[in-house]
Structures are given as C-alpha cells and as structure tokens.
Amino acid sequence: MKRKPSTEATSAWIRLMRVQSRVLDCVEQDLKKAGFPPLAWYDALLELSRAPSGELRPVELERQMLIPQYSTSRLIDRLVDEGLACRRECKIDKRGQFVEITEAGRELQKRMWGAYSAAIEKYVGSKLSDADAVKLSGLLDRLGCACGEMKLPPVVNVNETSPSR
Amino acid sequence: MKRKPSTEATSAWIRLMRVQSRVLDCVEQDLKKAGFPPLAWYDALLELSRAPSGELRPVELERQMLIPQYSTSRLIDRLVDEGLACRRECKIDKRGQFVEITEAGRELQKRMWGAYSAAIEKYVGSKLSDADAVKLSGLLDRLGCACGEMKLPPVVNVNETSPSR
DNA sequence: CCCCACTCGATGCACCTGCATCAATCTTGA
DNA sequence: TCAAGATTGATGCAGGTGCATCGAGTGGGG
Numbered sequence: 001m002k003r004k005p006s007t008e009a010t011s012a013w014i015r016l017m018r019v020q021s022r023v024l025d026c027v028e029q030d031l032k033k034a035g036f037p038p039l040a041w042y043d044a045l046l047e048l049s050r051a052p053s054g055e056l057r058p059v060e061l062e063r064q065m066l067i068p069q070y071s072t073s074r075l076i077d078r079l080v081d082e083g084l085a086c087r088r089e090c091k092i093d094k095r096g097q098f099v100e101i102t103e104a105g106r107e108l109q110k111r112m113w114g115a116y117s118a119a120i121e122k123y124v125g126s127k128l129s130d131a132d133a134v135k136l137s138g139l140l141d142r143l144g145c146a147c148g149e150m151k152l153p154p155v156v157n158v159n160e161t162s163p164s165r
Numbered sequence: 166m167k168r169k170p171s172t173e174a175t176s177a178w179i180r181l182m183r184v185q186s187r188v189l190d191c192v193e194q195d196l197k198k199a200g201f202p203p204l205a206w207y208d209a210l211l212e213l214s215r216a217p218s219g220e221l222r223p224v225e226l227e228r229q230m231l232i233p234q235y236s237t238s239r240l241i242d243r244l245v246d247e248g249l250a251c252r253r254e255c256k257i258d259k260r261g262q263f264v265e266i267t268e269a270g271r272e273l274q275k276r277m278w279g280a281y282s283a284a285i286e287k288y289v290g291s292k293l294s295d296a297d298a299v300k301l302s303g304l305l306d307r308l309g310c311a312c313g314e315m316k317l318p319p320v321v322n323v324n325e326t327s328p329s330r
Numbered sequence: 331c332c333c334c335a336c337t338c339g340a341t342g343c344a345c346c347t348g349c350a351t352c353a354a355t356c357t358t359g360a
Numbered sequence: 361t362c363a364a365g366a367t368t369g370a371t372g373c374a375g376g377t378g379c380a381t382c383g384a385g386t387g388g389g390g
Contacts, residue, residue, distance in 0.1 A: 005282045008298035009290035013188075015302050016289075018231070019309040020185040023178075038376090058339065066183070071377065073340060095338045095385045117175070124181075125174035127308050133173035136308075139301045140180040143292050144187055203346095223369065236347070238369060260355040260368040 016143075027119040034115045036108075040067075041084070042116060044075055045109035048085060048101035055088065055100035084108060181308075192284040199280045201273075205232075206249070207281060209240055210274035213250060213266035220253065220265035249273060 028039060036042075047064045048056055056064075062072040076099055079085040084105035090096040101109075128136065193204060201207075212229045213221055221229075227237040241264050244250040249270035255261040266274075293301065 005286035005290045006295055006298065008295040008302070009293065010282070010285055012293065012298040012301045012305070013285050013289045015305040015309065016185050017189065019305040020181050022231075022309055024182065040376095059337085066187070068378075069339070070341080070379085074376080077340090093338080093386075097339080120175055120178050121171075124178045124308060125171050128174065128177065128304065130171055130173040132304055132307070133171065133177040135300065136177045136304045137173070137180050139293065139297055139304070140177070140184040142297075143289060143301075144180065144184040205346095224367085233348075234369070235349085235371080238371085239346080242370095258356070258368080260353095262369080 023123050026123050027116070030119040030122070031112065031115055036112050036115060037082075039116075040065075040075060041079065042109065042112045044079060045084060045101060045105050045112075048099065049106050049109050053100075054106070055098040057090065057096055058099060059096070061099065079105065188288050191288050192281070195284040195287070196277065196280050201277050201280060202247075204281075205230075205240060206244065207274065207277045209244060210249060210266060210270050210277075213264065214271050214274050218265075219271070220263040222255065222261055223264060224261070226264065244270065 024039075031039065031042075043065055044061060047061055048054055051060075058069075058072050058076060061076075062069055065072070067075075076085065076087070079099075080087060082104075083102060085099050085101050088098040088100050090098050124133070189204075196204065196207075208230055209226060212226055213219055216225075223234075223237050223241060226241075227234055230237070232240075241250065241252070244264075245252060247269075248267060250264050250266050253263040253265050255263050289298070
C-alpha cells in the first residue's frame with residue numbers, strides 16, 4: 001500500500017519552500033535596490049576570485065555552482081559583456097577555455113559582499129541565535145544529502161568573504 | 166562600525182539556498198518525469214479546489230500563493246488554455262472575474278498529489294524523523310517571520326490533500 | 331593511424347519572470 | 361455628483377532558464 005507522507009515532513013517541506021523564497025526575495029531586493037546585479041553573478045565572481053590565479057574552466061565553475069552547463073555558458077557571456085571577466089584560450093585543450101576575473105570583477109565582488117553580508121545579517125543572523133543557526137544547518141544538511149552529493153563546506157569553514165549559494 | 170554577519174548565520178543561509186534548490190529540483194524532476202505540469206500549477210489548482218464552490222478571484226489566488234499579480238494572470242491563462250479552469254464574470258465588480266476549477270482540474274490536482282506526496286516522502290520524510298521535521302519547521306518559521314507576514318498554517322494543521330508551497 | 335565515443339562549450343527555441351504601464355472600473359470625499 | 365485616486369487584471373518588452381542539439385576537439389581501441 002502507498003505510504004502517506006508524514007504530516008511533519010509535508011509541513012517542513014512547505015516551510016522550506018516558502019521561507020527560502022521569501023528570504024531570498026528580500027535579500028535580492030536589498031541588493032537590487034543598492035544597484036547590484038543578481039546573486040548568481042556574485043556567486044560566479046566569488047568562485048573565480050577564489051580560484052588560484054583567478055581563473056577557472058567553465059566546467060569547473062559549473063560544478064562549483066551546481067548549475068547547468070548552458071546556464072554557466074550564458075552567465076559567463078554576461079560577465080564578459082560587463083567587463084567583469086574575460087575569456088582566455090586554453091592551450092592544453094582546444095575545446096575549452098579559461099574564464100578569468102578582471103580587476104573590475106574582483107572589485108564588484110567585494111562591494112557586493114558588503115551589501116550581501118548585511119542582508120544575511122538582517123534576514124538570518126538577527127532572527128536566529130548562533131546555536132539555532134547551527135541546528136538549522138545540521139537539519140538542512142541531512143536533507144541535502146538526500147539527493148546527490150552536497151558539495152558544501154563543513155558548517156564551520158566559511159572564510160572571510162564567503163557565501164556562494 | 167559595520168557588523169559582520171555571524172559565520173553561523175552565513176552558513177545556515179548557504180545551506181538554506183542550496184538545499185531547497187536541490188530538493189525542489191528533485192521533486193520537480195520526479196513530477197515532470199511522471200508527465201505532470203510544474204508545481205505552480207498544482208499550487209493554483211489546490212487553492213482553487215479548496216475554495217468554497219471552487220472559485221476564486223485572481224486577487225485572492227495571488228495573495229494565497231504569494232506570487233506577483235502578473236504571474237497569477239498568466240498562470241490562469243495557462244490553466245484555462247488546458248481546460249483545467251475557466252474564467253467567469255464577476256457581477257459585483259466588473260473589473261474583476263472569478264476563476265473556477267473544472268472537473269479536469271480537480272482530477273489533475275488529485276493525481277498530482279499522488280506523485281507529489283510520494284516525492285515529499287522520498288526527499289524529506291525519509292531523511293528526517295518527525296521530531297526533526299518539527300524542529301526544522303520551527304526554525305524556518307522564525308526565519309520566515311523575518312520578512313513580512315508568513316501566512317502559513319500552524320505546523321500541525323496540514324490536511325489530507327495538503328501542500329501549496 | 332583512424333574511427334567512434336565522449337567531453338566541452340554555444341545556441342535556437344519555447345516558456346516563464348520581472349517590470350512598467352495600460353484601460354476599465356470602483357471608491358472616496360468635497 | 362463628479363473628479364481624483366485606488367484597485368483589478370492584461371500585456372509588451374527584456375531578460376533568464378530548461379531542453380535539445382550542434383560543432384569542435386580529445387582520446388582510446390582496433
């Protein structure tokens with residue numbers, strides 16, 4: 001016979017969906033009002049800036065960000081159009097390329113982190129104690145493992161200029 | 166001086182974003198593979214089916230679903246195109262209209278709930294104990310209250326054919 | 331060496347979203 | 361009663377996403 005999902009699981013699911021979309025909206029709104037591009041740009045710039053010598057293969061970026069290949073491709077287009085990154089040929093594999101963050105890119109990433117971290121503090125930090133935030137992380141991690149590898153840094157290891165959804 | 170967001174809050178934020186997008190992807194994939202339309206359709210059909218006499222003003226639907234006005238408008242277009250709902254004139258306010266769910270709509274909603282609930286069970290229920298699901302709900306609720314009213318049913322009250330993100 | 335299978339990245343298409351704005355209608359208050 | 365403003369719902373436009381597919385390039389087995 002078909003198992004009925006527990007009321008608790010369903011309720012948790014509903015909240016997970018609603019709350020994250022609300023919080024995300026709030027954060028994106030704050031960034032937008034401050035005149036910044038979408039969060040996805042920030043994520044990409046952060047990954048690039050963290051890479052040794054500031055460049056990555058699109059394939060790497062894609063795996064880091066957990067977004068589909070075509071999405072990466074077009075995101076890079078936009079970054080390049082805005083002068084935040086540039087494409088460089090890849091000598092060892094002529095199919096491929098490298099994407100390198102520019103100075104403007106690094107600078108924007110840092111400025112965005114200012115607004116971004118403030119928003120996180122406003123919408124998350126101020127609502128949860130550190131202990132609760134840790135609990136939340138733990139519960140979410142268990143959920144995340146559900147479908148595929150999680151590729152998340154351990155709860156503690158979040159360096160100074162940090163996120164990347 | 167500017168306050169730096171706590172590492173814990175940032176970490177929780179990252180997990181919230183990543184985990185929900187992964188879990189949501191998984192669930193949507195399952196539904197899509199079973200040949201069903203997107204979850205948003207389900208949500209709308211559920212709201213309509215729950216309404217007394219199966220009809221709602223677009224404005225109501227919009228407020229229930231917490232999506233923008235134009236989004237509701239176009240979602241209704243699609244439902245009507247597929248014969249899942251129909252528009253009815255609103256005699257008391259000629260600007261407005263009623264949207265009524267059709268039999269096909271009710272039937273689809275029920276069939277989707279089968280697949281949907283199975284997916285929730287698979288990706289949430291089987292990963293968390295009921296107690297943990299309750300804890301998660303509680304933590305998320307506190308976050309949700311952060312930005313605007315939450316409009317969520319109390320943790321317990323989730324009736325038989327239930328969700329709606 | 332060559333062919334086949336695979337990986338890398340781009341792109342055309344459909345659809346969906348956000349934003350701004352519109353026309354129609356309702357409500358308010360002077 | 362009537363004008364000003366608010367509310368309802370639709371829509372043109374720009375941009376973003378998913379899907380399928382493509383062409384270029386690589387690499388391994390015969």
